[in-house]
Amino acid sequence: MVVVLDTTPFYAEAGGQVSDTGLMKIGADGVLKIDHVARAGDVVFHLGHVVAGPLTSTNTQPINPKIDMTRRQRIMANHTTTHMLNRALRLHVSESVDQKGSLVDDEKTRFDFSHHSALTEEQIHQVEQTVNQDISANLPVYWDEAAQDEALRINGLRAVFGERYPPTVRVVSIGVQVADLLNDPTNNKWGNYSIEFCGGTHLCRTGAAGKFVIANEEAVGKGVRRVTGLTGQAASQAIEEGDRLLAQVDTIRLEPADAMGKHVGGLITQIAAATLPIYVRVRLNQALAELTKMVKEHQKTQSKKAAGAVVDVARQLADNSEGGVIVAAIENADTNGLRTAMDVIKKRSPMSPMLLGSVQDGKVMFLATVPKPLVDQGLKAGDWVRQVAKVAGGGGGGRPDMAQAGGKDPEKIHAALEVGRAFARDQLAKESE
Numbered sequence: 001m002v003v004v005l006d007t008t009p010f011y012a013e014a015g016g017q018v019s020d021t022g023l024m025k026i027g028a029d030g031v032l033k034i035d036h037v038a039r040a041g042d043v044v045f046h047l048g049h050v051v052a053g054p055l056t057s058t059n060t061q062p063i064n065p066k067i068d069m070t071r072r073q074r075i076m077a078n079h080t081t082t083h084m085l086n087r088a089l090r091l092h093v094s095e096s097v098d099q100k101g102s103l104v105d106d107e108k109t110r111f112d113f114s115h116h117s118a119l120t121e122e123q124i125h126q127v128e129q130t131v132n133q134d135i136s137a138n139l140p141v142y143w144d145e146a147a148q149d150e151a152l153r154i155n156g157l158r159a160v161f162g163e164r165y166p167p168t169v170r171v172v173s174i175g176v177q178v179a180d181l182l183n184d185p186t187n188n189k190w191g192n193y194s195i196e197f198c199g200g201t202h203l204c205r206t207g208a209a210g211k212f213v214i215a216n217e218e219a220v221g222k223g224v225r226r227v228t229g230l231t232g233q234a235a236s237q238a239i240e241e242g243d244r245l246l247a248q249v250d251t252i253r254l255e256p257a258d259a260m261g262k263h264v265g266g267l268i269t270q271i272a273a274a275t276l277p278i279y280v281r282v283r284l285n286q287a288l289a290e291l292t293k294m295v296k297e298h299q300k301t302q303s304k305k306a307a308g309a310v311v312d313v314a315r316q317l318a319d320n321s322e323g324g325v326i327v328a329a330i331e332n333a334d335t336n337g338l339r340t341a342m343d344v345i346k347k348r349s350p351m352s353p354m355l356l357g358s359v360q361d362g363k364v365m366f367l368a369t370v371p372k373p374l375v376d377q378g379l380k381a382g383d384w385v386r387q388v389a390k391v392a393g394g395g396g397g398g399r400p401d402m403a404q405a406g407g408k409d410p411e412k413i414h415a416a417l418e419v420g421r422a423f424a425r426d427q428l429a430k431e432s433e
Helices: 069-092 121-136 178-183 188-192 232-253 257-273 278-321 335-348 372-376 381-391 410-432
Strands: 002-004 022-026 030-040 043-052 063-067 099-104 109-114 141-147 168-174 194-197 212-221 224-231 326-329 354-360 363-369 395-398 402-407
Touching: 022 043, 069 099, 069 109, 069 121, 069 168, 069 194, 069 212, 069 224, 069 232, 121 212, 121 278, 141 178, 168 178, 212 232, 212 278, 224 232, 232 257, 232 278, 257 278, 278 326, 278 335, 326 410, 335 354, 335 363, 354 381, 354 410, 363 381, 363 410, 381 395, 381 402, 381 410, 402 410
Parallel strands: 326 354
Antiparallel strands: 002 043, 022 030, 022 063, 030 043, 099 109, 109 224, 141 168, 168 194, 212 224, 354 363, 363 402, 395 402
């Protein structure tokens, strides 16, 4: 539904600022929820849907518009902060910074500006600090209309390059009255203030913005950077979430290396999903890199130890086999570890058929190898692993001389291997009969 009024308190979307939303009471019982407000020339259209009724179409019925002021307050905080951000970027990044676009809504401020490279951590810190100093100073925010040609003479005035402004413009100034600017437009000290052409809604004082953080900085085109900032409660929540994650990192650092790996993956997911100040995200990513390195080094050391232990066990199995069937479980061995064990045993006992098992990541693995003379006698590796895998709730198979299988129930590994031992004995006994 669309409503057009003679006059309206609602702000229509313009200049990078989203429109107001709210309610419009029409007549005795009708209520329209205003979702968007747009302007076409001098006409303002209120777009919404009926939440209570009925609505009647007469020109005499009373209409009571009510803006969502909580939402507008957040928008105003973000818009006034955008002006402070613009000044801070010129101060700490480059005097040549020009606004290339913006989006101001109730969640954030997004500011595009001309610059050839990414901002450094130091520049981001300085920009944040300057904006927060302006907020803490609780500076008054002034706005007034002026003739465009007179306003353009004000030293330090910022306007969007390429934008076509009307003969009468609205000047928004933070910290100094517009009348003072117009009375002495060439004064050098005006360069220290935020002074812009702007038709949007603003705070009366900067202190109402509460707090400011930069949550993101990125390239959006050749020579154009984008900064996304948060104010008020959103900024405080981002800081609190950052503190929580940094504390979590400190806790993980105190854990044994073998326990770290269980938490690092979850921490990566949390950081990726969180809205954080850039400086906190940088610190967290650095900490993650350190933790990941520690986990990998620990895993590498443990793998070497496990490989050495597998070789020792394999040598013992070969030495005790006396050329007979070898059936065994080897702890802490992955598939490569079981293959290594088989290679060691083959060198020491080349005529021994082998069935080796291990538990890794909650699953059972079986590998079997059978020398060709014993394959000819009836013991086939594929049949062998299929029999044992069934006991452990799995399956598998392979060639007569080499096969692999898996199972879902690690508690059944020893029972499965006993079945395998009996199967090999029975198959070889058949041939000898």
